[in-house]
Amino acid sequence: MGAGQRYDVIVVGMGGMGSAAAYQLARRGKRVLGLERFDIGHSMGSSHGVNRIIRLAYFEHPDYVPLLRHAYRLWRETEQAHGEQLLFITGSIDAGPRGSRVAAGSLASCIAHGLEHEELTAGELARRFPGWRLPDGYSAVYQAEGGFVASERAILAHVWLALRHGAEIRAREPVLDWSTTAEGVCVRTPQGTYHAERLVLSAGAWMGEMVPALAGKAVPERQVIGWFWPKDPELFALDRFPVGNLLTEHGHFYVFPQWGMPGFKIGLYHHFNETGAADDLPREATARDEEALRTGIRHYFPAADGPVMSLRGCLFTNTPDEHFVIDTLPGDPRVVVASPCSGHGFKFASAIGDILADLACGARPAFDLDLFKLDRLGKAA
Known part of the structure; x- marks a missing residue:
């Protein structure tokens, strides 16, 4: 099953960032495959525990604020599209x-x-x-304007919406390895081998194992x-x-x-x-x-x-500086790397999913991503 199937984009990891990216890509008409090692909505990673804080007053760095404004807009759009409140304002x-x-x-x-x-x-x-x-x-x-996002429900909303827009989502299917070829990218799982033009890697706590450039840095x-x-x-x-x-x-x-x-x-x-x-x-x-x-x-x-x-x-x-990683691999824009988020990322998931979709489509995101460049971390430890 799955041998030789081809997609526009494969997204690895259906947590906060990956589920949002799968939805944003699918709504743009891309043929998307989302792969998740565990269940859709699991407790092995970083996004469970009912909710996550969202706040515009961002002590970590002022450069996050424009991204936050976009995240708020997209959370509201996602609520409307899915028909369920996800963003709660408490101050x-x-x-x-x-x-x-x-x-x-x-x-x-x-x-x-x-x-x-x-x-x-x-x-x-x-x-x-x-x-x-x-x-x-x-x-x-x-x-x-601060509050929280219903994190578990938000992942399910993004997956529902991705499926509704034609994405294919496969849970309990871990990635064995991935590679780039002259034709694009190749991802191998126990169930099959998949090919695509682009690859989004959003595997959370497993990013250091999946991306050599993040070994010892994530x-x-x-x-x-x-x-x-x-x-x-x-x-x-x-x-x-x-x-x-x-x-x-x-x-x-x-x-x-x-x-x-x-x-x-x-x-x-x-x-x-x-x-x-x-x-x-x-x-x-x-x-x-x-x-x-x-x-x-x-x-x-x-x-x-x-x-x-x-x-x-x-x-x-x-990461060593506790800022995100949102970038393509050096020298290969076909592979997009998403996060790790150093414990303050979920609030941005709606916006980062949109940016990952831009990068996976070869488009220039509307935000300054210099703070999140992969090469700032130096060589792998």
Whole structure:
């Protein structure tokens, strides 16, 4: 089965970026094959766990903001096309000690791009959003357009839409190898061999194994996210608690209101700094993982310090500078490389899928992608 079949584009990986690329290519009339090693919508990678933060105030780098505006537009278009809400607006908080990277970087991004925002002291933040309890000397930036994307539902929406536009999607079909030929690209799986004009590689935590130029540069890292039933649930309701990033002496936490799962959701960037091959990192959560998350809750969200509802492991895939990779392979524009996203990429999936479709069609994207060039990372480690 599958021997010798030919497509315009093959997309490897049907996670956040790959599913969006498959949809955008299919809607342009391309004959698309999407390959996924696991199930469509699985828990082995980086996109499960109900939802992911989206925010316009971007402390990581102001150059992300134009891409974010495009992502917001496309999430709304995807909602309309699929008939299901995917983007939820709660407002966003970026906070930390006054002058710290998160608070100051968010403010700089707002100023650079003319985003409406408010600067709040710790006391002002607590009075406005009582679920937040920060120490004196902390500051926060509130931006009203922040919120979250229903990440699991968004992947399914992109796959549904890709199928509706004629794409062929195959789950539980891992890629054994890929190669380029004079005629295009060739992808081999246990089920068959497929040929195409172009190839999009969007395999998340497995990118370092799939793309030699990313070996040692795309490093999988174990994460754990948790949901905790609050002592005062109303303080963490969807309309009373903004999503947020909080840099503290105990680590960098990210938080969500209650939605989709019972409880307040919290994660800790670079959880225990556990890195390794994607297949070797444990997904099971432990009491030690819970305690790391509770440390953040007890110090900064004490009204949420109730029983644990759920703990789930997932993966980040980090580059050395924690910026994305969105590029074609050096010397071969037929092969498009998508991400890794260093733990802050899902919000961009709608926009990156559109850009990947441009690159796979040989078109020039409408965005400056210099920050995401592959060759900035140097030679493989």
